[in-house]
Amino acid sequence: MRFLVRQNNRHSQSASGDSADGSLNTIRAQANDLLSEADAAIRRALGNGDSESFLRAGRQQGGQ
């Protein structure tokens, strides 16, 4: 299980009252919609070809 999912579950278990839970769930749902829109950017980033050659090209000089 992922870290943020663990955090999320832990919070849900400790939250008291239905209304607090409800509003939190609404926020989560809204956030999820927004995140879904950004998922296209993730797909593009991973669809651009060979990850290893990208990382090799990304090697930098040390800086300050």
Next chain:
Amino acid sequence: MREPIRDNPPPRVLKVSGADIELGNFVVRSDDPGCSCREASRALLAEIKGLPRRELYRYNSQPTNWQSVVYGARPVGGGALHQGCSFDDHDLPQDWGRKFLAENGGCVYIDLDHLELCIPEVTNAWDHVAATHAMYRIARSALLSANEKQRGDSKIQALVNNSDGQGNSYGSHISFLLTRRSFENIFSRKSVDLPYLASFQVSSLIYTGQGKVGSENGSLQAAYQLSQRADFFESLTSLPTTYRRGIVNSRDEALCGATGYTMQPDSYARLHSIFFDSTLAQGSTLLKVGVMQIILAMIEAEQRNASLVLDDPVEAVVQISQDVELKNCVPLASGKRLTAIELQELFLQDARRFADEVGFDGIVPRASEILDLWEDTLAKLRAGDVHLLAPRLDWVLKLMTLERTLDRRPQLNWGSPELKVLDLVYSSLDDDGLFWSYQKTGFTEVFVDDQRIEELTETPPDDTRAWTRAMLLRCAGDDVIDTVDWDVISFRLRGPRYWPVTRKISLGTPLALTRADSESIFRRCENLAEVLDSINVASCQPITEDGTDSSMSACQPRESIH
């Protein structure tokens, strides 16, 4: 000479800030995976309009001022300046091709093959955020133009990050204005100030980190950590910035003209902080700058709390960075053990008390809003509402991105190169930058509006010397500008006979020659020579705290010293 007995309350100064941000830059092409950062950085710099700095520093052919050469710092007192053989830009790999921007008073240059973006001086954390994003826009525009000129399948990448994941780190530095007395306290006098500041910085990673996949530089293995830079700090304090980096950098280069090098307690100094990550999320940047302003204001007032000092900040920086669950305790010098959240809560508690008893008025603009945001962030971290901070904090947003990817692609794991690619592309300035995708959807928290960011791409801040710098650059143009630096501009004007006349304008006081100070001069004068005459007069009439003339030396700080 020893400083006289300190029987007055410590002087305090508005926490003006600046930043210099090195980008990761390289060319992606199918046929050549070799290091291309020099090519990329120069292609980017070529697309940014600015006024070149020429031969600002002249040295002997065998330079003896090693600090100036290695760190780009100026020799104190000018004793090492010679009219001898000069280094041209090609010989200063840490300061290549510097250009000051007539639009906003900032500058750009190449530092060890990284394009470096420097924001103009600003007085508050909100403008720091806006100016930072303004410089990102300028760099993005350069990137798009440079990529139009690339041939074949070549594409330049520019990343707002601090590590390539292969053992190379590059900085994102923030500068803060301090009194000389406070600077001396931190580095030369007081036993608590330095470890107090280091302990604050180290524990602040829980809201200032950009997040990073993996670890480097001999640190323990980690799937994900809060900070880009944590793996690269090897000492409590240091002068070097490229190796054996210190949590608190001791570079003493005020960039405040001659007054920056006097040892008068109320003269200026600059804290050059190399500790923090580059941040894109406005919340991370606002907290990074605003809370540092608050902590430095407390240190300057000589009110800091020795019981908050970590036992081993160098060890703690990695422990805290790698503790994504924010549960591990680190030892304090007192023998106690606290989590980073608990330690930050104690810093906050002291800051609240300071706000009530002493106050931040005139020193940290909008301090109460910074304190509220800090408190809210810590409360959410403590409550386990970390996911609610994804719109505010980079490390959480990046982690959320990576975990969503892992959930949707079960064939990937934390060691997969695809995750490292996402780590890097999170901060890309190009259209593929993940952060900007979140921003476009409205997911990220907004603290400064788009209009203010756009303004600071085209105009300087009104309330610092950056305003006059930008106006002078606009008035003069390239053929008249001889040299430019943060605290001085030199002009070559037509002389009465054949030879040109060199005129220098000191911008030694960051809070003088603001728009309010000098706009009327630019409106009134008909040519550059008149402007320079009037500015010289305006900048060298010292005014004391009560507004009366002073017989002290010219160009002293004015309203900024409290």
